[in-house]
Amino acid sequence: xxxxxxxxxxxxxxxxxxxxxxxxxxxxxxxxxxxxxxxxxxxxxxxxxxxxxxxxxxxxxxxxxxxxxxxxxxxxxxxxxxxxxxxxxxxxxxxxxxxxxxxxxxxxxxxxxxxxxxxxxxxxxxxxxxxxxxxxxxxxxxxxxxxxxxxxxxxxxxxxxxxxxxxxxxxxxxxxxxxxxxxxxxxxxxxxxxxxxxxxxxxxxxxxxxxxxxxxxxxxxxxxxxxxxxxxxxxxxxxxxxxxxxxxxxxxxxxxxxxxxxxxxxxxxxxxxxxxxxxxxxxxxxxxxxxxxxxxxxxxxxxxxxxxxxxxxxxxxxxxxxxxxxxxxxxxxxxxxxxxxxxxxxxxxxxxxxxxxxxxxxxxxxxxxxxxxxxxxxxxxxxxxxxxxxxxxxxxxxxxxxxxxxxxxxxxxxxxxxxxxxxxxxxxxxxxxxxxxxxxxxxxxxxxxxxxxxxxxxxxxxxxxxxxxxxxxxxxxxxxxxxxxxxxxxxxxxxxxxxxxxxxxxxxxxxxxxxxx
Amino acid sequence: xxxxxxxxxxxxxxxxxxxxxxxxxxxxxxxxxxxxxxxxxxxxxxxxxxxxxxxxxxxxxxxxxxxxxxxxxxxxxxxxxxxxxxxxxxxxxxxxxxxxxxxxxxxxxxxxxxxxxxxxxxxxxxxxxxxxxxxxxxxxxxxxxxxxxxxxxxxxxxxxxxxxxxxxxxxxxxxxxxxxxxxxxxxxxxxxxxxxxxxxxxxxxxxxxxxxxxxxxxxxxxxxxxxxxxxxxxxxxxxxxxxxxxxxxxxxxxxxxxxxxxxxxxxxxxxxxxxxxxxxxxxxxxxxxxxxxxxxxxxxxxxxxxxxxxxxxxxxxxxxxxxxxxxxxxxxxxxxxxxxxxxx
Numbered sequence: 001x002x003x004x005x006x007x008x009x010x011x012x013x014x015x016x017x018x019x020x021x022x023x024x025x026x027x028x029x030x031x032x033x034x035x036x037x038x039x040x041x042x043x044x045x046x047x048x049x050x051x052x053x054x055x056x057x058x059x060x061x062x063x064x065x066x067x068x069x070x071x072x073x074x075x076x077x078x079x080x081x082x083x084x085x086x087x088x089x090x091x092x093x094x095x096x097x098x099x100x101x102x103x104x105x106x107x108x109x110x111x112x113x114x115x116x117x118x119x120x121x122x123x124x125x126x127x128x129x130x131x132x133x134x135x136x137x138x139x140x141x142x143x144x145x146x147x148x149x150x151x152x153x154x155x156x157x158x159x160x161x162x163x164x165x166x167x168x169x170x171x172x173x174x175x176x177x178x179x180x181x182x183x184x185x186x187x188x189x190x191x192x193x194x195x196x197x198x199x200x201x202x203x204x205x206x207x208x209x210x211x212x213x214x215x216x217x218x219x220x221x222x223x224x225x226x227x228x229x230x231x232x233x234x235x236x237x238x239x240x241x242x243x244x245x246x247x248x249x250x251x252x253x254x255x256x257x258x259x260x261x262x263x264x265x266x267x268x269x270x271x272x273x274x275x276x277x278x279x280x281x282x283x284x285x286x287x288x289x290x291x292x293x294x295x296x297x298x299x300x301x302x303x304x305x306x307x308x309x310x311x312x313x314x315x316x317x318x319x320x321x322x323x324x325x326x327x328x329x330x331x332x333x334x335x336x337x338x339x340x341x342x343x344x345x346x347x348x349x350x351x352x353x354x355x356x357x358x359x360x361x362x363x364x365x366x367x368x369x370x371x372x373x374x375x376x377x378x379x380x381x382x383x384x385x386x387x388x389x390x391x392x393x394x395x396x397x398x399x400x401x402x403x404x405x406x407x408x409x410x411x412x413x414x415x416x417x418x419x420x421x422x423x424x425x426x427x428x429x430x431x432x433x434x435x436x437x438x439x440x441x442x443x444x445x446x447x448x449x450x451x452x453x454x455x456x457x458x459x460x461x462x463x464x465x466x467x468x469x470x471x472x473x474x475x476x477x478x479x480x481x482x483x484x485x486x487x488x489x490x491x492x493x494x495x496x497x498x499x500x501x502x503x504x505x506x507x508x509x510x511x512x513x514x515x516x517x
Numbered sequence: 518x519x520x521x522x523x524x525x526x527x528x529x530x531x532x533x534x535x536x537x538x539x540x541x542x543x544x545x546x547x548x549x550x551x552x553x554x555x556x557x558x559x560x561x562x563x564x565x566x567x568x569x570x571x572x573x574x575x576x577x578x579x580x581x582x583x584x585x586x587x588x589x590x591x592x593x594x595x596x597x598x599x600x601x602x603x604x605x606x607x608x609x610x611x612x613x614x615x616x617x618x619x620x621x622x623x624x625x626x627x628x629x630x631x632x633x634x635x636x637x638x639x640x641x642x643x644x645x646x647x648x649x650x651x652x653x654x655x656x657x658x659x660x661x662x663x664x665x666x667x668x669x670x671x672x673x674x675x676x677x678x679x680x681x682x683x684x685x686x687x688x689x690x691x692x693x694x695x696x697x698x699x700x701x702x703x704x705x706x707x708x709x710x711x712x713x714x715x716x717x718x719x720x721x722x723x724x725x726x727x728x729x730x731x732x733x734x735x736x737x738x739x740x741x742x743x744x745x746x747x748x749x750x751x752x753x754x755x756x757x758x759x760x761x762x763x764x765x766x767x768x769x770x771x772x773x774x775x776x777x778x779x780x781x782x783x784x785x786x787x788x789x790x791x792x793x794x795x796x797x798x799x800x801x802x803x804x805x806x807x808x809x810x811x812x813x814x815x816x817x818x819x820x821x822x823x824x825x826x827x828x829x830x831x832x833x834x835x836x837x838x839x840x841x842x843x844x845x846x847x848x849x850x851x852x853x854x855x856x857x858x859x860x861x
Contacts, residue, residue, distance in 0.1 A: 311743075313743065333742065333743050333744075333745055334745050337745045343743065345743065350737065350739055350740070351737075351739045351740050351743055352740055352743075353737070353740060354732075354733050354736040354737050354740055354741070354803070355736065355737070356736050356803050356804060357732060357733065357736055357803075361729060361732075361733070365729070365730075365733055365741075365744045365746065366744045366745055368726045368729060368730065369726065371726075372726060376721075376725050376726070376727075377720075377724045377725050377726075378724055378725060378726055378729065380724065399534075402540070420744065
């Protein structure tokens, strides 16, 4: 090993990083450092800038300004390969192993030991792989297929791979999200032993108890800036959350003026004890006409899965669901649409739009049967007029309904997705991250649209990772934590601290509140 | 990102201008094959005085009627994001079956030909069901059908041609003419049939619900499913239509050759795919039209005919065909990039 620097000098130090994407300042004047033999926790809300920071460290993105010093040398890695070669390895939330290859070949993928030109020295490959695995104390056979090991083991195989690359810095992005309690313990043990070998670790997590169990220091980010760097011993969970959320909560929609909710109105949607596998359990709530029910929670808390179950993409296994008092079984999207439930999915481009088709075709795709002449041909003139009406009503900025959706901005694309469902006149509209990747001006328009739809008597379920959005737009808020309802709140009576505590499971919430509504 | 937003100053005029540009680009994109076709015609006309001869031109049309029909067939499945490799074999089987029914079993052609078409459509539907229910990739399902249908043809014919020279219906189908009422123009029957197929398929794709849904499905299957589009039904329909059209092509080939040849239309599927791709039909689905695929078929026909007149040896012909395919698709890609830029 070749570092001869002072023991306490940081192994990695980033200074004054700036990074902007269209419409977003992702990083502002960010300083970040990690020492050898240290576990640094990096925390922040979704969108605080953690991923951008890690992408720069890993050579995926280049910053607009700033400097990187790594083991005494200046300069940003130009690619993930370069970062890896320099000793910086990243272990992603989603595993990056080839599941059908054996462990050894995964470890040495792309850099197999050679035995003459074009030939792989298999004996050496498996021997070295096995050494690497044994060093970590893993009960893993280098010749076995990756798929056959449980997720926790696979995670450790990734760690072994990173170490076999002579990694001096390991970034672990939510490594515990798919692990059970015992597996987490094992992982932490390994992390501590890596630390004692002088390896630096960056641990990204939302789980406070884990952070305090393992981290030496904690870097807290908010809105693209570093709020504080402190030894973990000087902090507690409440303080970390307070700093993550910040005091000032932005106002996404000019507050007040909630659509009136008639308390005695018949609920549009009633859900009782809904559950599917480990994704979510015991979900019960009601949605009244005119309500915008915000669903908050961390990534992986089961929010999207709940939405998919309500819309029948991946149906619930247990529980009951009523729409306007009538029991419904939702087994596929067709059932949901007939019952009057529509979903604006999180993955706008992959699941919400036909990118290569026109604005008009996208708008009317769900209601084509209304425009049939002689059961076969479409009345194009009427189709077009209806599409134009929606374009006008939702203020979609497009030169013509013939324009391909691909060429619209994110906000306008989102309006087209919403228009597709409005044409169907749903009773319940579910929006999953409705303003993700949309610039500020268009966000306000989407909020206004949601309000006016609610005012017309629709029930809206809005899933969002942005607390200001949840607090500013919702008339009521549900928080999910690890697949369960962790609480129900009124925006006027809560704040982001409380929501974040519920979302991280930091404070137990009285059991009765879960089913309120 | 905010391209379209900027132009809201003078809505009606700006909208009309944008509309015109969108239409022009779309036409250009689909019409590129037409331009290449024109260029080829010009080239051959200048090099050979026999090329523009009316008999040569109608010959090109008659010879390539079957190719045009199968090009439309594969375009249908390609638009839904699939592919149909079995069209050549299904065509051969439909031809052999119809001839066998007429010659060996004495069925009236008015019954035998529709029966053969129904069987061909059924084979296509089997492809569709294998894709939809069996979860087979379209390439694999239709590759299997390619083998099965060819084997069935050989089995049914015993490997020998079935002659149909004296059956009037076939003579009409292969070599006959129809005088168009009102125009007084005589059109060869196979050309008329191919033209009708192209017209019908174009109308259905453009103006019918299933047509629009087929494009949607090819553009994004996931979005289509979430929008309530009956994805499975449309896929089966696409493969069944492809089978039916392959059957039509098979009857045309049989009639033209005066016999059902067990080895007819070997490799026709690849020519048809080339034709569709020349016509701008995307192998990834969601893009393309029936009429431009048909023009792609004609382009291949014109190229072959012209090269024959110029006495280019058949080895070289294949190489030139390959080069034209590459050039046309590269041009198409160039145009497509242009479109996105203008759109913004």
